[in-house]
Amino acid sequence: MSNKKIILTADRPTGRLHVGHYVGSLKRRVELQNSGQYDQTFIMIADAQALTDNIDNPEKVRQNVIEVALDYLACGLDPAKSTLFIQSQVSELTELTFYYMDLVTVARLQRNPTVKSEIKMRNFEASIPVGFFTYPISQAADITAFKATTVPVGEDQLPMIEQTREIVRKFNSVYAEVLVEPEALLPESTACMRLPGIDGKAKMSKSLGNCIYLADSPDEVKKKIMSMYTDPKHIQVSDPGHLEGNTVFTYLDAFCRPEHFQRYLPEFGSLDDLKDHYQHGGVGDIKVKKFLNSILQEILEPIRKRRTAYEKDIPEIYRMLKKGSDHARETAAQTLSEVKRAMKINYFEDADLIREQAQKYQGK
Numbered sequence: 001m002s003n004k005k006i007i008l009t010a011d012r013p014t015g016r017l018h019v020g021h022y023v024g025s026l027k028r029r030v031e032l033q034n035s036g037q038y039d040q041t042f043i044m045i046a047d048a049q050a051l052t053d054n055i056d057n058p059e060k061v062r063q064n065v066i067e068v069a070l071d072y073l074a075c076g077l078d079p080a081k082s083t084l085f086i087q088s089q090v091s092e093l094t095e096l097t098f099y100y101m102d103l104v105t106v107a108r109l110q111r112n113p114t115v116k117s118e119i120k121m122r123n124f125e126a127s128i129p130v131g132f133f134t135y136p137i138s139q140a141a142d143i144t145a146f147k148a149t150t151v152p153v154g155e156d157q158l159p160m161i162e163q164t165r166e167i168v169r170k171f172n173s174v175y176a177e178v179l180v181e182p183e184a185l186l187p188e189s190t191a192c193m194r195l196p197g198i199d200g201k202a203k204m205s206k207s208l209g210n211c212i213y214l215a216d217s218p219d220e221v222k223k224k225i226m227s228m229y230t231d232p233k234h235i236q237v238s239d240p241g242h243l244e245g246n247t248v249f250t251y252l253d254a255f256c257r258p259e260h261f262q263r264y265l266p267e268f269g270s271l272d273d274l275k276d277h278y279q280h281g282g283v284g285d286i287k288v289k290k291f292l293n294s295i296l297q298e299i300l301e302p303i304r305k306r307r308t309a310y311e312k313d314i315p316e317i318y319r320m321l322k323k324g325s326d327h328a329r330e331t332a333a334q335t336l337s338e339v340k341r342a343m344k345i346n347y348f349e350d351a352d353l354i355r356e357q358a359q360k361y362q363g364k
Contacts, residue, residue, distance in 0.1 A: 007032060008148035008182075010044035010087070013064035014054060015206035016213045017071040019296065020195035022303075023254045024187055025152055030076040032152065032185075041082040042146045042328060043072060045321075048088040049139075052132040053122055069317050071214050074307035079320045087142065089325035092332035096141035097134070099339060103170045104137055104163070112136055114159045140164040145332035147180040154194060158184055175342035178335075195254055200229030200247045212296070214303050221300060225293045230285045237284040243275055248288050255295050264294040 009029060011017065017026065033041050045068050050061045065086060072084060087093060109115060115136060119128055131138075136159075143151055143164050151161055161184040168179040194203060197210025204211050212224050228248050234241040243249050256271050265287075268274045274291075277283045310317060340346040347353065 002147065004039040004147070005037060005150065006146055006148045007038050007041045007150045007152065008044065008143050008146050009042075009152050010046040010049075010142065011068055012046045012050040013061055013068045014050050015064055016067045016215055018204055018206075018211035018213045019255075019300075020204035020211070021071075022075065022214060022299075023195055024154055026072070026075045026077075028152055028185075028187065029082075032150075033077060033082050038150070040146070042148065042331075043077060043082050043084045044087050044142060044328075045069065045085070046087045046142070048093075049135055052129055052135055053124075055129065055131075065321075066314065066317060067215075069321055070307050070310055073310050073317070074214065074303045076306075079324060083324045083327050083331075084321060085324040085328040086321055089322075090145070090329050090332050092329060092336045093138070093141045093145055096145055096332075096336060096339065097138045099343065100137050100140055100167050100171070101134065103167050103174070108163075108166075109133060109136060112159050112163055114156060117156075136160050136163040137167070140167045143182050144168060144179045145335050146328070147335060148182050149180060150185050151182045152185040152187075155186060156194070158186075171339075171342075175339075178338045178342045196247055196250055198224050198228045198247060200245060214300065215307055216300070217304075218297055218301075221296055222293050225289050225296065226286075228289060228292075230288075234285060238281045240281045241278040241283070241285075243279065248285070248292055249275065249278075251292055252288075252295075255292070255299060260291075260295050260298075263298075265291045 007029075009025065011021065011025075029041075029043065032038060045065055047061050047065055050064075051058060054061055069084065073079075077084060115133070119125060119132075122132075124132065139160050140163060143161075144167070151164075153161060161182060165181050168181045171179050197204045197208055198212065199208070199210045201208055201210055212221055216224070225248075228251075229246075230248050231242045231246050233239065252271055252274075258270060261268055261270065261274075265274070268277065274283065274288070278288065337346070341349070344350075344353075
């Protein structure tokens, strides 16, 4: 087996990407892409997977493929260094999923904690679409098709990676050592694991309308930050403030760096210093929100500029995605060929089989 280091990661095109995506995965992807530590990086727009729970609204998925691609490019993902492709355009992934289905029991899928929570979140308990139920198997096909060694994920996706590893081990033991077991790569900071929505809800979610999008204008970003959930008991500036559940401070944990204080809030030396003053009273929520706004505007400005530049030639983005999808197909086809050989279903390429069968019947 090859010693290549290969990354695969993906997003579902169900809406534009937001700052939770950026801090949770996109920023890290760009760093990994540029690190020189990996031989190949595959970034997938998982439209087929998005359709499993949007089957009645294909236009939503169709329209958001380009939105996600623009967000990728705006954040610094580079088609010269990474293969950006669309899942549905690589039919080999579907065929691999079908073969892997024989390696997993229904009971095992039902035990997958990520599947359980996703089913509950979408109110699918009574009628789960089969495609949605089996998406851990589809995800295993996505990962193994490219022989990915590293899959950057949030903590909530660890059960999915473990399911992939089980499928790989089962396939390799039953058939032949063809597939590669991936490792999960978690976010470096716990603050980046899962950013809450601006309303303080557990998760930033397109459906809850509590997101700051990467493509939001400066005014939209400011308006959303100034409306953020903080500490309802912190009424006067002099009142002691609480950090627990205070969304603004969760965002500062994720985005703030020491140099931001020198630029935007020089009276405080560090985030710990600011937190300490807030907890003892003497720092108002408006001041803290303005500080966060300055930081986020600084981070988002170059992303917005790049996006605006890419928006000027949309046909070129589709050409780039087609080129990436063609390359992804070539890679997946190679893996599929090895899988079919191991499973002994490569009939027309197996000269030994044809010769044996011919001899068997000639001897009659």
